[in-house]
Amino acid sequence: MRMKKTVGLQNGLSERLADINDRIAIAAGRVKRSAKEVKLIAITKTHPIQTIREALALGVRDIGENRVQEAEAKISKIGREMATWHLVGHLQANKARRAVKLFDVIHSVDSPELARRLDRLCVEEPREVLRVLIQVDLGREPSKSGVYEEELHETVSAVRECSHLCLTGLMTMPPFFEDAEDARPFFGKLRAIRDDLARQSAFENFNGELSMGMTHDFEVAIEEGATMVRVGTALFGART
């Protein structure tokens, strides 16, 4: 039997991307939002460089990775300017310098210390502006990072005192539920926290982004106000 070779754009990525974009538009429409308010970030962790190239060829502009080392290898091959690069995974202090060099947006700032370190590194690199989101841990699972709600103000203040960091919004990763509906209260909670901060003008010239929703629950997240959804599996298949 002859194997069908999956080359170029014949692997179904185009169809899956169109399907995700449709589902984004439908979910947004259900709550009278415009699909334009929702940015799709294609999460390419564990997938090869060729996959990222195919996504870029199909018009995807925002690529998310969760590990600095893996991202470094990919970005050096593809080119820093070819995409908007998002770091969505936990950032260790000893990788912060490389993250400052590599990423346009860091979704996972989770302490005042990390914020101040990133700011110092921006001076050293030099890097004029680094967009950051603060990751909020609403589910309090040991496996998840992020600041607890009661620690959030301290981290917000720290980021705002950092002259090279631009506080762009909040990110969260709720616990996994079989039924994505069960994640809804977590998304609603992050939106309420964001609204509260926006009223205090915590975000730079902006309402504040909400980075929430993944393959399993992005439609619920959009209904609750997500402005950035981070989708991997639904676009690129299961990770091995």
Ligand SMILES: *Cc1c(COP(=O)(O)O)cnc(C)c1O
């Ligand atoms: C892997 C990952 C995603 C994408 O998850 P999928 O379920 O594959 O869509 C989103 N956000 C973060 C932080 C991730 O690590």
